[in-house]
Amino acid sequence: MNIVxxxxxxxxxxxxxxxxxxxxxxxxxxxxxxxxxxxxxxxDIMTYNSSPNSIKALKYTNVDKADLxxxxxxxxxxxxxxxxxxHQLGAKKTVARIDNYExxxxxxxxxxxxxxxxxxxxxxxxMLAGKEIADSCQYTWVRQWxxxxxxxxVLLSVKMHQGADIIGKKLKDVATSSGRKFHVVAIKxxxxxxxxxxxxxxxxxxxxxxxxLRDDIDFxxxxxxxxxxxxxxxxxxxxxxxxxxxxxxxxxxxxxVNIKIIEPDEERCNRISELVREGTMVMCGDSHxxxxxxxxxxxxxxxLIALTENDDENILACVSARRRGIRRTIAQVENMDYxxxxxxxxxxxxxxxxxxxxxxIYRMLMKADVDSVKMLNVADAEVAEFTVKAKSKVTGKxxxxxxxxxxxxxxxxxxNGESMLINGLTELQEGDRIVAFCVENTLxxxxxxxx
Amino acid sequence: MINWRVxxxxxxxxxxxEVLLLLASMGSALFYHEDVMPFVWAIxxxxxxxxxxxxxxxxxxxxxxxxxSYIIVSAIWxxxxxxxxxxxxxxxxxxxxxxxxFETMSGFTSTGATALPNIDDQPHSILFWRSLTQWxxxxxxxxxxxxxxPAVGQSEVxxxxxxxxxxxxxxxxxxxxxxxxxxxxxxxxxxxxxAGLLYLLGMSLFDAINFSLTTTxxxxxxxxxxxLHELYDSPAIEYxxxxxxxxxxxxxxxxxxxxxxxxxSKIFQDHEFRCYLAICFGAxxxxxxxxxxxxxxxxxxxxxxxEAAFTVVSLQTTTGYASCDYMLWPSMxxxxxxxxxxxxxxxxxxxxxxxxxxxSIINRILRNEFIHILHPRAILPLKINGTIxxxxxxxxxxxxxxxxxxxxxxxxxxxxxxGLNLEEAMSIAISTLSNVGPALGRFGPTQxxxxxxxxxxxxxxxxxxxxxxxxxxxxxxxTRSFWMKN
Numbered sequence: 043m044n045i046v047x048x049x050x051x052x053x054x055x056x057x058x059x060x061x062x063x064x065x066x067x068x069x070x071x072x073x074x075x076x077x078x079x080x081x082x083x084x085x086d087i088m089t090y091n092s093s094p095n096s097i098k099a100l101k102y103t104n105v106d107k108a109d110l111x112x113x114x115x116x117x118x119x120x121x122x123x124x125x126x127x128x129h130q131l132g133a134k135k136t137v138a139r140i141d142n143y144e145x146x147x148x149x150x151x152x153x154x155x156x157x158x159x160x161x162x163x164x165x166x167x168x169m170l171a172g173k174e175i176a177d178s179c180q181y182t183w184v185r186q187w188x189x190x191x192x193x194x195x196v197l198l199s200v201k202m203h204q205g206a207d208i209i210g211k212k213l214k215d216v217a218t219s220s221g222r223k224f225h226v227v228a229i230k231x232x233x234x235x236x237x238x239x240x241x242x243x244x245x246x247x248x249x250x251x252x253x254x255l256r257d258d259i260d261f262x263x264x265x266x267x268x269x270x271x272x273x274x275x276x277x278x279x280x281x282x283x284x285x286x287x288x289x290x291x292x293x294x295x296x297x298x299v300n301i302k303i304i305e306p307d308e309e310r311c312n313r314i315s316e317l318v319r320e321g322t323m324v325m326c327g328d329s330h331x332x333x334x335x336x337x338x339x340x341x342x343x344x345x346l347i348a349l350t351e352n353d354d355e356n357i358l359a360c361v362s363a364r365r366r367g368i369r370r371t372i373a374q375v376e377n378m379d380y381x382x383x384x385x386x387x388x389x390x391x392x393x394x395x396x397x398x399x400x401x402x403i404y405r406m407l408m409k410a411d412v413d414s415v416k417m418l419n420v421a422d423a424e425v426a427e428f429t430v431k432a433k434s435k436v437t438g439k440x441x442x443x444x445x446x447x448x449x450x451x452x453x454x455x456x457x458n459g460e461s462m463l464i465n466g467l468t469e470l471q472e473g474d475r476i477v478a479f480c481v482e483n484t485l486x487x488x489x490x491x492x493x
Numbered sequence: 494m495i496n497w498r499v500x501x502x503x504x505x506x507x508x509x510x511e512v513l514l515l516l517a518s519m520g521s522a523l524f525y526h527e528d529v530m531p532f533v534w535a536i537x538x539x540x541x542x543x544x545x546x547x548x549x550x551x552x553x554x555x556x557x558x559x560x561x562s563y564i565i566v567s568a569i570w571x572x573x574x575x576x577x578x579x580x581x582x583x584x585x586x587x588x589x590x591x592x593x594x595f596e597t598m599s600g601f602t603s604t605g606a607t608a609l610p611n612i613d614d615q616p617h618s619i620l621f622w623r624s625l626t627q628w629x630x631x632x633x634x635x636x637x638x639x640x641x642x643p644a645v646g647q648s649e650v651x652x653x654x655x656x657x658x659x660x661x662x663x664x665x666x667x668x669x670x671x672x673x674x675x676x677x678x679x680x681x682x683x684x685x686x687x688a689g690l691l692y693l694l695g696m697s698l699f700d701a702i703n704f705s706l707t708t709t710x711x712x713x714x715x716x717x718x719x720x721l722h723e724l725y726d727s728p729a730i731e732y733x734x735x736x737x738x739x740x741x742x743x744x745x746x747x748x749x750x751x752x753x754x755x756x757x758s759k760i761f762q763d764h765e766f767r768c769y770l771a772i773c774f775g776a777x778x779x780x781x782x783x784x785x786x787x788x789x790x791x792x793x794x795x796x797x798x799x800e801a802a803f804t805v806v807s808l809q810t811t812t813g814y815a816s817c818d819y820m821l822w823p824s825m826x827x828x829x830x831x832x833x834x835x836x837x838x839x840x841x842x843x844x845x846x847x848x849x850x851x852x853s854i855i856n857r858i859l860r861n862e863f864i865h866i867l868h869p870r871a872i873l874p875l876k877i878n879g880t881i882x883x884x885x886x887x888x889x890x891x892x893x894x895x896x897x898x899x900x901x902x903x904x905x906x907x908x909x910x911x912g913l914n915l916e917e918a919m920s921i922a923i924s925t926l927s928n929v930g931p932a933l934g935r936f937g938p939t940q941x942x943x944x945x946x947x948x949x950x951x952x953x954x955x956x957x958x959x960x961x962x963x964x965x966x967x968x969x970x971x972t973r974s975f976w977m978k979n
């Protein structure tokens with residue numbers, strides 16, 4: 043599979059890294075030689091130093107044979123132009139990163155995404171990340187949260203603390219005693235993600251991934267010992283740093299949530315005060331100014347979201363907020379090397395625009411009718427949706443007889459619009475949509491089963 | 494530097510409009526077999542002044558400058574009034590020049606206060622001329638010219654901006670003459686439909702035309718001395734006039750979206766319109782309640798509502814009609830009436846007053862101010878209809894309000910020196926500055942303003958002029974820096 047990526051920025055290089063690991067042919071184009079040489083030295087990819095808008099460059103990189111052309115330079119118009127060029131030159135699919143929420147709205151999406159312009163998909167990382175922030179705030183006791191089938195089926199991760207009922211019990215015992223209302227698809231323990239079987243025991247400090255039906259979420263809350271006053275619904279949110287992501291997040295929250303954004307730069311404050319959703323309050327001040335924060339009700343907020351450009355500051359803000367008793371903290375961490383460390387520091391939820399954008403693009407690569415691949419940035423894992431086809435290997439078989447590869451865990455599925463959990467005795471039928479949890483790059487292997 | 498030649502040339506060309514209006518009135522004089530001489534003299538005077546102006550500036554090809562545009566706007570309104578009073582002088586409608594000037598100025602500024610004691614005795618043509626001055630003044634002399642006459646020059650934009658009302662201007666078309674034509678066609682549609690309805694409801698043709706000209710102009714000159722209630726005892730006519738006054742008080746840009754683009758929802762989403770509606774309905778409810786519940790009133794509920802609605806809409810849109818004498822109402826209604834007079838209706842309409850958009854902005858500023866006290870570091874943008882109101886507009890608003898206040902007070906003072914009592918002086922100052930028409934006391938809707946001294950009439954005329962042009966374009970001419978070379 044041939045992939046051309048225009049723009050060797052953060053998203054571009056991260057994507058190149060992921061794709062080259064999958065043994066795909068990746069060409070990276072950028073006009074900045076230094077960025078390219080760094081990426082070229084580390085990764086098994088081809089680099090080409092030129093403006094992505096150059097037709098000569100596009101021809102040289104064989105864009106006509108490309109299955110996917112991805113434009114992720116920092117400039118929206120460059121991205122759109124080179125996607126149009128790539129389409130004209132014969133690229134099968136094109137993806138452009140944009141910087142304008144207007145283009146993403148349902149009414150305007152078709153302006154660019156059509157056969158004439160030739161863009162297959164637009165991505166707006168800030169918007170995706172903003173949605174993720176708002177989603178994860180809805181359930182404060184949950185670390186991460188993904189919805190399937192219009193939210194009927196939910197995958198969530200919960201950090202275990204002492205006192206939870208579930209700790210020290212074998213999974214199969216818990217499952218039987220609770221009437222199989224959930225499915226543990228993965229456990230992250232000591233920096234390693236494991237795909238558990240029935241004899242696995244949950245320990246203190248584990249991050250456990252549950253697949254559960256929406257109606258049974260409260261059951262998980264009880265099971266994991268989170269059913270106390272420490273986890274109220276989010277009503278007041280404070281965002282530190284007036285980045286673009288902060289603006290997008292303000293739009294993604296439900297209207298009942300009060301949002302305050304703290305940003306030190308006055309000019310930036312004026313600018314974002316015009317962009318945020320009505321009712322969001324923009325404060326001009328330093329987030330280190332504790333008096334200001336206290337005046338604005340720092341001790342009464344339900345969630346702190348740190349979205350400054352500076353990772354260290356975000357991590358510090360969240361750590362200190364947790365010390366002060368704020369249960370819900372979200373930090374934007376853009377430096378990939380920090381992700382692991384941030385996890386150890388008990389920062390709360392971590393938002394990384396790059397992985398969000400990359401996972402979104404990754405979806406386009408999946409051949410086996412996958413339409414949602416989400417990569418979890420705390421675990422070396424991927425979550426994917428598959429559709430069971432008439433003649434695939436798995437059709438008509440029970441899960442226990444398929445012989446799935448190690449590291450794969452099928453959590454739940456949608457059959458005729460109805461959501462259900464999967465266990466060993468479930469028989470797969472044509473048309474079922476399966477949510478799979480894959481640890482350690484097993485996604486490609488699993489794909490073969492559904493082809 | 495001020496370029497007198499271009500000013501005289503442009504003003505001369507604008508006078509062509511007045512010639513056309515006078516010709517129309519002369520036509521009515523011929524139709525009713527009345528004396529045409531008043532109009533002949535006026536037309537000759539207009540043509541002479543206009544011709545001289547154009548001749549003086551014939552070789553001038555430079556553009557109208559910023560300063561020139563302010564002089565043109567003020568000069569043309571005064572010139573129109575001076576030349577426009579000639580028919581009254583020749584026909585000896587008034588016994589002094591001040592009265593005639595006052596009447597013309599009251600016409601062109603669409604104020605509607607009249608110094609004419611015996612309206613019913615006047616010839617039709619004079620009354621028609623009176624209504625026509627209001628109709629032109631309502632939409633604006635320059636606006637009308639830009640819309641219907643070939644280009645006055647490439648500098649339309651500047652003089653146009655100096656005349657249009659409200660703190661924020663938005664065009665509906667890229668070219669100003671096209672914009673003006675659309676707006677003017679709405680105006681004409683309103684006028685024609687109003688006249689048609691009134692005629693169908695039993696008015697005489699002459700009355701229907703005159704009433705509709707002054708209703709859509711939100712002017713308020715009536716072709717009879719008697720109250721509408723006494724003239725035609727018809728609730729339908731009163732409701733129709735109420736409706737058209739209200740429509741003419743709406744921003745014509747909104748009417749454009751609704752009528753030509755079918756976007757009715759846009760009207761109700763508009764902050765200014767909502768404010769207009771809220772003030773209007775609030776005042777109607779208060780007035781109806783007071784009138785209905787007050788002991789010793791002869792009003793039943795429908796009558797209370799109808800009279801209250803008519804009067805409130807009439808005063809808020811600064812029309813100034815009266816279906817009955819509100820001076821006879823319980824006196825606690827009067828402050829409500831003064832408030833709606835001050836508030837005015839929407840910018841971009843034919844009405845005067847402070848305009849609801851300004852009140853809307855003030856409302857937001859106050860709300861932001863209270864939030865600001867609790868959250869001193871908060872950055873609070875001022876949004877109207879989803880767009881940010883820049884700081885400069887807020888400053889201009891403050892300046893406008895201050896000047897409005899200053900002229901209310903000095904106007905009251907000046908009129909008190911002319912021998913009026915406080916209530917009358919104050920209400921007249923507000924009424925003329927807002928281009929409403931009727932005031933309180935001896936200057937209520939039934940009265941004629943003949944009793945004011947000539948000086949008082951000139952004071953009123955000046956207040957009407959600055960009220961119509963929203964103060965700045967006129968007052969700027971009286972500042973020292975305006976006349977400085979740099």
